[in-house]
Amino acid sequence: MSILSIKEVSKRYGQFQALDNVNLEIQRGSIFGLLGPNGAGKTTLIRIINKIIAPDEGNVFYEGQPLSSRFISQMGYLPEERGLYKKMKAGEQALYLARLKGLSNDGALKELKFWFTRFQIQDWWNRKVEELSKGMQQKLQFIVTVVHKPRLLILDEPFSGFDPINTDLIKKEILRLKSEGTTIVLSTHDMGSVEELCDNIALINQAKVVLQGAVHEIRSGYSKNLFEVSVQRELETQELSTMNKDSFELINITHQNGHYIYTFALGAAHSPNQLLQRIMPYTEILEFREKLPSMHDIFVSAVKQQSLNTIIP
Amino acid sequence: MKNTWIIIQREYLTRVRKKSFIIMTIVGPILLAGLWILPIYISSLGQGKKVVQVLDESGLFIDKFISTENVYFIPVLLRLEEAKQAFLASNDDALLYIPRTELNFPVTAVLFSRSQPGVDLKASVRDIMRRQAEALKLKAKGIDPEVLNTIKTRILIHAIKLSKDGTEEKTSIEISTALGLLGGFFIYFLIFMFGAQVMRGVIEEKTSRIVEVIITSVKPFQLMAGKIIGVGLVGLTQFLIWVVFTGVLILGFQATQPQENSLSKNPPITTQKVLTPQQMQLISEAEQDQDKSIIQEAFEGIRQVNFPLVLSAFAFFFLGGYLLYAALYAAIGSAVESETDTQQFMLPVTIPLILSFIIATYVINDPNSSTAIWFSIIPLTSPVVMMVRIPFGVPWWHLALSMIFLVVGFVFTTWLASRIYRTGILMYGKKVSWSELIRWFRYQL
Numbered sequence: 001m002s003i004l005s006i007k008e009v010s011k012r013y014g015q016f017q018a019l020d021n022v023n024l025e026i027q028r029g030s031i032f033g034l035l036g037p038n039g040a041g042k043t044t045l046i047r048i049i050n051k052i053i054a055p056d057e058g059n060v061f062y063e064g065q066p067l068s069s070r071f072i073s074q075m076g077y078l079p080e081e082r083g084l085y086k087k088m089k090a091g092e093q094a095l096y097l098a099r100l101k102g103l104s105n106d107g108a109l110k111e112l113k114f115w116f117t118r119f120q121i122q123d124w125w126n127r128k129v130e131e132l133s134k135g136m137q138q139k140l141q142f143i144v145t146v147v148h149k150p151r152l153l154i155l156d157e158p159f160s161g162f163d164p165i166n167t168d169l170i171k172k173e174i175l176r177l178k179s180e181g182t183t184i185v186l187s188t189h190d191m192g193s194v195e196e197l198c199d200n201i202a203l204i205n206q207a208k209v210v211l212q213g214a215v216h217e218i219r220s221g222y223s224k225n226l227f228e229v230s231v232q233r234e235l236e237t238q239e240l241s242t243m244n245k246d247s248f249e250l251i252n253i254t255h256q257n258g259h260y261i262y263t264f265a266l267g268a269a270h271s272p273n274q275l276l277q278r279i280m281p282y283t284e285i286l287e288f289r290e291k292l293p294s295m296h297d298i299f300v301s302a303v304k305q306q307s308l309n310t311i312i313p
Numbered sequence: 314m315k316n317t318w319i320i321i322q323r324e325y326l327t328r329v330r331k332k333s334f335i336i337m338t339i340v341g342p343i344l345l346a347g348l349w350i351l352p353i354y355i356s357s358l359g360q361g362k363k364v365v366q367v368l369d370e371s372g373l374f375i376d377k378f379i380s381t382e383n384v385y386f387i388p389v390l391l392r393l394e395e396a397k398q399a400f401l402a403s404n405d406d407a408l409l410y411i412p413r414t415e416l417n418f419p420v421t422a423v424l425f426s427r428s429q430p431g432v433d434l435k436a437s438v439r440d441i442m443r444r445q446a447e448a449l450k451l452k453a454k455g456i457d458p459e460v461l462n463t464i465k466t467r468i469l470i471h472a473i474k475l476s477k478d479g480t481e482e483k484t485s486i487e488i489s490t491a492l493g494l495l496g497g498f499f500i501y502f503l504i505f506m507f508g509a510q511v512m513r514g515v516i517e518e519k520t521s522r523i524v525e526v527i528i529t530s531v532k533p534f535q536l537m538a539g540k541i542i543g544v545g546l547v548g549l550t551q552f553l554i555w556v557v558f559t560g561v562l563i564l565g566f567q568a569t570q571p572q573e574n575s576l577s578k579n580p581p582i583t584t585q586k587v588l589t590p591q592q593m594q595l596i597s598e599a600e601q602d603q604d605k606s607i608i609q610e611a612f613e614g615i616r617q618v619n620f621p622l623v624l625s626a627f628a629f630f631f632l633g634g635y636l637l638y639a640a641l642y643a644a645i646g647s648a649v650e651s652e653t654d655t656q657q658f659m660l661p662v663t664i665p666l667i668l669s670f671i672i673a674t675y676v677i678n679d680p681n682s683s684t685a686i687w688f689s690i691i692p693l694t695s696p697v698v699m700m701v702r703i704p705f706g707v708p709w710w711h712l713a714l715s716m717i718f719l720v721v722g723f724v725f726t727t728w729l730a731s732r733i734y735r736t737g738i739l740m741y742g743k744k745v746s747w748s749e750l751i752r753w754f755r756y757q758l
Contacts (some may be wrong), residue, residue, distance in 0.1 A: 014752065051531045052739070077529045081741070083522035088327065099319050100530040144526065 003028040003152055003183045004049065004063075009058030011044055018044040019055070020207040026200075033176055033198035033215070034187040035295075035305055040204045042187050043080070046154055049185075050077055053078075062152075073102045076150030076176060078189070081158045081194040082141050084129045091116070091125035093146050107145065119169070135166050142170060146177065153177060154185045156244040159193060171197065191295040195219075203302055210306050211298070219292040222301075225266040226251065229279055230259050230287035239282050248275055261287055316531045317539045324543025328548065338551055342558035350566050363434055364405040368396045370413035377445045378409075384437060400425060409438060418446050441733070461636065480553075485617060490677050492618060493701035496627055497673045499557030500696050501666060504634050508642040509547045514540050515646030515738070524738045533735035536609025537647075538727075541639045545632060552631065554625065616703060626703050626712075633719035637726050638662065644730035646743045648753075669694035673701045680705035690715045692722025729754070 004026040011019040013197045019041045036042050047053045049060060051072055060067040061122035062074075087092055091112065091179040120137045124132055132140065138161050146153065155174070159167045174197060178184055186198060194201060195215065202212035211218065240250060247267040254261045266277060276288060328334055362382075368389045369375040374544060378386035389396050393410060400408040407426040422442060424430050448458045515537075518524040527536060645658040676685040680702045690700040690708075695715045699707070736753035743749070 002323045013756075047739075052528055072529065075529065079522070079525035081525055083526070085327075085517075086521060087522055096319070096323050097526065097530070100316055100527065102530075141487075141526070308483075 001028050002026060003063060004185075005061040005245075006045070006049075007059050007061070009048060009055045010039075011048065011055050011058065016065060017207045019048075021205070022058070022207075022209055024202050024209065024212065026181050026183060029178065029181050030199040031174070031184045031186055031197050033194045033201035034185055034204070035189075035191075035201055035230060035299060036204035041207045043156070045204070046077070046156060046185075046187065049154065050075065057207045073148065074143045074151045075154065076148065076152070077154045078145040078156060078158055080160070084137060084140065086130040087128055088120070089126050090129055090132060090140055093129060094140060094147070097144040098147045103148055105223055111147050111149075112143065115147060125203070134161050138162055138166070142173070146173075150182065152178060152183045152185070154187070156187045157189070158186070159188065159190055186296065191299060194295050195290070203299065205303050205306050208306075211302050212241065215295070218298060219295070222298050223290070224293070225268075226263055226291040227266060227272055227275060228261055228263050228287070228289055228291050229275070229285060230261045231279065231282075232259065232284040232286060234260050235262065235279075243278055248278065263291060317535045317542075320536060320539025321543040321546070324540050325546050328510070328547045330546065334547065334551070338439055338554050338558075341551070342562055345555065345559045346562035346566070354614075356739065363407070363431075365434070365438070366396065366400055366403070366405050366408045367372060367411075369411045372413075372420075373449060374411055374442055374445050375417065377441050384434065386398055397425065401427075404432070407434065420446060424477075426566065457465075465609065473475055488618060489680075489695055489704035492623065492704040493677060493680075494673065496623065496703070497670065497701040498695045500627070500631050500634055500700050501670050503548055503631055504638050504666060504696065507544050507635055508638045510547075511541055511544050511639045512642040512646040514544065515643050515734075516649065516652060516655075519647065519738050520650055528739070533738060534731045537640075537643050537734050541636065541643060541727075545635055545640065548635060549628065549632065552628065587669065593709050628702060629716065630696040630700050630719070633692075633716070633723060636720065637696075637723040638666065640727040640730035642725065643752075644733040644737065647734040648740075648750060650741065654744075657747075665693035665742060666697070669697035676701045686711060690718055692719045695719055699726050730757075 004024075004027045006022055006024040006026075009019055010021045012019075022041075022045065034042055034045070040044055044053070049067070050054050051067060051069060062068075062071045065071075088096075094112050094116075095105070095108050096216070098112060099105065103111065113122070116125060119142075121132075121139055122135060129137060129140070141168040142158070145155070158170055158174070162170060171193065174184060174186075186194070188194060198215050199212050200212070201218065203210050213221075243250070243264075247270065248264060249267070251263075251265050252263040266272065266275060272288070276285065279285060321612050323621060329349050346633055362385060362577050364385045364387065365378075366387050366389045367375060368391065368451065371380075378388075380386050387405070389399070389408070390400060392514065396408060398408070407424055410423040410425065412421070412423075420442075423440070424435060451458050518527070518536075522538070531539075532658050591643075641662045645662065648658060649655050667689065672684065672688045674684070676698055679685060685698065685702055688694040695718065699712070699715050703712075732754045733750055736756055737745075740753075
C-alpha cells in the first residue's frame with residue numbers, strides 16, 4: 001500500500017525543466033531511496049511533497065487522498081542545506097520548532113527531554129547553538145525533524161557532517177523508526193547506505209526517473225552472472241582451460257591473504273552449483289558468492305547511459 | 314494563525330531580551346530627557362571661571378568690566394609690553410588690551426591669550442565695550458541713555474488659531490515646529506532602524522538555512538508576517554517605555570528644581586565694584602524679562618499641545634509606516650545572501666523615506682501648502698510628513714484620508730513583498746537582478 005503516490009508530476013522554472021512526468025509509488029513502512037546527481041530535480045520533488053511549491057502538472061496523493069496542507073504536520077523533513085538560529089539556546093530552539101510542528105508546549109518538552117537524553121545532549125539544553133559542535137548540531141537537527149512523530153520522514157543527506165559513530169547512531173534510529181511503522185524517504189549520494197538501508201529506490205536524472213524498483217531486484221537486474229570463488233591454492237592452467245571449455249569464463253584472479261579469488265562469468269546454460277562441482281575436485285573452497293554490481297556502479301552507468309541518449313537521441 | 318503567533322512570540326522575546334535592546338531602552342529616555350534638562354542644568358551651573366586681565370589705556374571702559382560668576386576681570390596698570398610679560402607669568406586666561414585713541418572713542422581691542430579664547434568670552438567682552446561706547450556716544454550727542462532704554466521695545470506676537478465655530482486656541486509656532494520636526498525625525502529614524510532589523514532577520518534565516526527547516530511547518534507569508542509584527546511590537550514597546558520613562562525623568566527633574574531656577578538665570582553678582590542699585594536693577598530686569606517671557610511662552614506653548622492626539626498619531630503613523638517599509642525590507646532580505654548585497658535594492662526603498670524628511674523641512678514653513686497636503690497623504694511619505702503637520706493642526710479629513718491610504722499602502726506592499734519573499738528565501742547562489750525579482754513576482758508556486 002502506497003503512503004505517497006506521485007503521478008505525472010512536471011515542474012518548470014522559466015526555461016528550465018526541473019521535473020518531467022515523474023511517477024513514483026512509495027510503500028508504507030519502507031525506506032525509499034531517492035537518488036540522482038546534483039541538480040537532477042530531487043530537491044524540487046521533495047519541495048512538492050512538502051507543499052512548499054506546487055507542480056505545474058500532475059498530482060500527489062497522500063494515503064490515497066490529494067495532498068493537502070493538513071497532511072504536512074504528519075511529515076518530517078531534514079533538508080540537505082540545514083541550519084539553526086545560531087544565537088538561540090538549543091532547548092529553546094527545539095521547543096520553538098516542535099511547537100511550529102503543532103505540538104503543545106508540555107508535549108514538546110516531554111518529547112524533547114526524551115530525545116535529548118537518548119542522544120546524550122541533555123547538558124546542552126541551555127547552551128547557544130553556536131557553542132555546539134557540528135555533530136551535536138546535526139543531532140539537534142535530527143531531533144527537531146522527528147520530534148512530532150511524523151508518519152513520513154524525508155531525509156536529505158542525513159549523514160553529511162557526521163563522524164562514523166554518529167552515522168551509525170542515526171542509521172540505527174532510522175531503522176528503529178522504520179520498525180515502528182514510519183515511512184522514510186532517503187535522498188543521498190552515499191550508495192553504501194542505500195544498499196544497507198533502502199528497500200526501494202528511484203534514480204532521477206535530468207528531471208526524469210531513469211530507474212526504479214526494489215534494491216535487490218535492480219542489483220540482480222544489472223547482474224552479469226558473476227561469481228567469486230575463494231580457494232586455497234592456485235589453479236593450474238590445465239585445470240582452468242577445461243573449465244573454460246565448459247563456458248565458465250574466467251574474468252579475474254586476485255591473490256589475497258594467502259587465498260586465491262577467481263571470478264567467473266556463468267553462461268546462461270549453467271547454474272552456480274555446476275561451477276562449484278567443477279572446482280571442488282581440484283581444491284578446498286573457502287568462499288563462494290554471487291558478485292552483484294554495487295549501487296554505485298549502477299548509478300554511474302544509468303546516469304551515463306541517459307546522458308548518452310540525450311546527446312545522441 | 315497559531316503558527317504566526319508562535320513566530321511573533323519568538324521574534325519579540327529574542328529581541329526584547331537582547332542586551333542592546335535593554336541598553337537602548339534605558340539610554341534613550343536619558344538622552345531625550347537630557348536634551349530637555351541639560352540646557353537648563355548648564356545655565357544654572359555656569360561654566361568654569363575665567364580670569365581676564367584688563368589693560369585699558371583709554372580709561373573709559375575699565376569701570377564697566379564687572380566681574381561675574383563666570384568671568385573675573387582684573388584691572389592692570391602697566392605698559393603693554395610689561396603687561397604681556399606679567400600675563401605670561403600668571404595663570405590667567407586672557408589679557409584684554411584697549412589702546413588709547415585721540416580723536417574717537419576706541420572701537421578696537423586686542424584679546425591676548427595662550428590658547429584660542431572661547432566664543433563666549435569674546436562675545437561678552439564685545440558686549441560690554443559696545444554698550445559703553447554707545448552710552449558715551451549718546452552722551453556726546455546729548456542724549457540721555459535712560460531715554461533710549463525707555464524707547465527700546467520688545468514685540469511679542471501671540472498666535473491664536475481661530476476656528477470656524479469661534480473658539481480660540483493659543484498656538485506656539487516654535488513649539489509646533491519643534492514638535493513636528495522631532496516627531497517626523499523619530500518616525501524616520503525608527504522606520505529605518507526597525508526596517509533594517511527585519512531585513513537582517515530575514516537574511517539571517519536565509520543564510521543559516523533555518524528557513525529550509527521552518528518552511529515545512531509554516532507558510533512563507535506567516536513567517537514574514539510573524540517577523541514583521543514581532544519586530545514592530547518591539548518598536549512599540551520601546552516607544553511606550555520611552556514615553557513613560559522620559560516623562561518621569563522630566564517631571565522628576567522639575568520637581569527637584571526650585572521653580573525660578575528653571576525660569577530665570579541668576580542675577581549677575583558684582584564682586585569688584587558695586588553698581589548703583591538703580592543700574593543693577595535695570596540690567597537684571599531687562600535680562601530677566603527677556604528670559605522669562607521666552608521660557609514662559611515655551612511652557613505655555615507646550616501646555617497647549619494636544620499630547621494625546623500627537624502621541625496616538627505618532628503610534629499610528631509609526632506602525633503604518635513601519636509595516637509599509639518593513640515588508641519591502643523583508644523582500645530585499647529574501648533576495649540577497651548577505652547584507653553587502655542589499656545596496657542595489659535598498660536605494661529605491663530609501664529614497665522616498667529620505668525625500669519625506671527633506672519635504673518635512675519645507676512643510677515646517679508652510680504646513681498647509683499643497684505640497685505638504687499631498688505628501689502627507691501619499692503612503693510612502695505620509696508617516697513622516699503628516700507627523701510634522703499634526704502639531705500645526707490638520708483637518709480631520711486629511712488625517713482620515715492619510716490613514717486610510719497608509720493602511721491600503723501597507724497591505725499592498727505586504728502582498729508585493731510576500732510574492733518575492735516566498736521564492737527568494739529558497740533561492741541560493743544567484744546574483745539577483747531586478748528582472749529576476751519581477752520574474753519571482755510572477756511565479757506560480
